[in-house]
Amino acid sequence: MIFSFFRKKKKPPREVIPQLHTDIHSHLIPGIDDGARDMEESILLLRMMKALGYQKVITTPHIMSDGYKNTPRLVREGLEALRRAAKEEEIDIEIDAAAEYYLDDGFYTQLKDPDILTIGEYLLIETSYISKPLEFDTMIFEIQAAGFKPMLAHPERYRYIKELEKEYAAMKEKGVFFQVNLNSFSAHYGKEAKRKAEFLSGAGMIDFLGSDIHRMKQAETLGEVLNDEILYGIFGNNTILNESL
Numbered sequence: 001m002i003f004s005f006f007r008k009k010k011k012p013p014r015e016v017i018p019q020l021h022t023d024i025h026s027h028l029i030p031g032i033d034d035g036a037r038d039m040e041e042s043i044l045l046l047r048m049m050k051a052l053g054y055q056k057v058i059t060t061p062h063i064m065s066d067g068y069k070n071t072p073r074l075v076r077e078g079l080e081a082l083r084r085a086a087k088e089e090e091i092d093i094e095i096d097a098a099a100e101y102y103l104d105d106g107f108y109t110q111l112k113d114p115d116i117l118t119i120g121e122y123l124l125i126e127t128s129y130i131s132k133p134l135e136f137d138t139m140i141f142e143i144q145a146a147g148f149k150p151m152l153a154h155p156e157r158y159r160y161i162k163e164l165e166k167e168y169a170a171m172k173e174k175g176v177f178f179q180v181n182l183n184s185f186s187a188h189y190g191k192e193a194k195r196k197a198e199f200l201s202g203a204g205m206i207d208f209l210g211s212d213i214h215r216m217k218q219a220e221t222l223g224e225v226l227n228d229e230i231l232y233g234i235f236g237n238n239t240i241l242n243e244s245l
């Protein structure tokens with residue numbers, strides 16, 4: 001019996017690894033950002049999402065004043081076209097759209113738009129990977145004052161975050177929700193992003209999981225992550241809110 005103590009822990013059976021049915025971050029509307037380049041690619045990605053077990057995708061094109069100058073109207077038109085194409089291709093998946101807002105000087109103007117694209121009560125935001133916006137805290141406050149909950153896309157990918165515990169905790173204290181990319185757990189974005197994703201998971205700081213898929217390669221990596229026991233730890237340590245949306 002004494003040897004049983006040293007026996008390797010049994011891996012959890014596949015069926016107890018939780019399934020994700022709702023994705024809340026992707027770039028599937030063709031031709032309006034760095035995501036799917038045409039409808040053919042959008043359809044391929046949608047088929048892949050469906051095959052991976054997703055029943056609903058809320059796709060989130062970039063909106064940035066110095067890059068992708070998308071508007072809520074453009075996104076909604078793209079969404080309608082994507083829905084039509086998915087129906088024609090008989091892909092049975094619910095499709096919705098919001099946006100991934102880049103925190104730059106133009107953001108305050110976006111925030112005043114009554115047509116602003118939210119995911120329920122959440123506003124998906126991102127920042128530069130290199131430097132934190134000087135007005136980050138003010139922007140978070142303004143988002144909340146406008147009645148939304150800030151959801152920071154891929155907090156594990158920001159290279160300006162150096163003191164993990166301190167800096168992430170400070171954001172959380174301000175009411176920032178964290179959406180981690182599943183592919184970060186596979187080193188798809190490099191070792192540093194993986195380390196930070198694992199830190200956030202271990203600390204129970206993850207609120208949402210996103211695919212952030214732009215291309216088929218990412219969808220393939222996503223398939224591997226979704227079949228990995230790492231999900232067991234993520235769901236064990238964190239309260240994942242995807243299915244509430």
Ligand SMILES: [Fe+2]
Pocket residue numbers: 025026027100153212
């Ligand atoms: Fe994204």
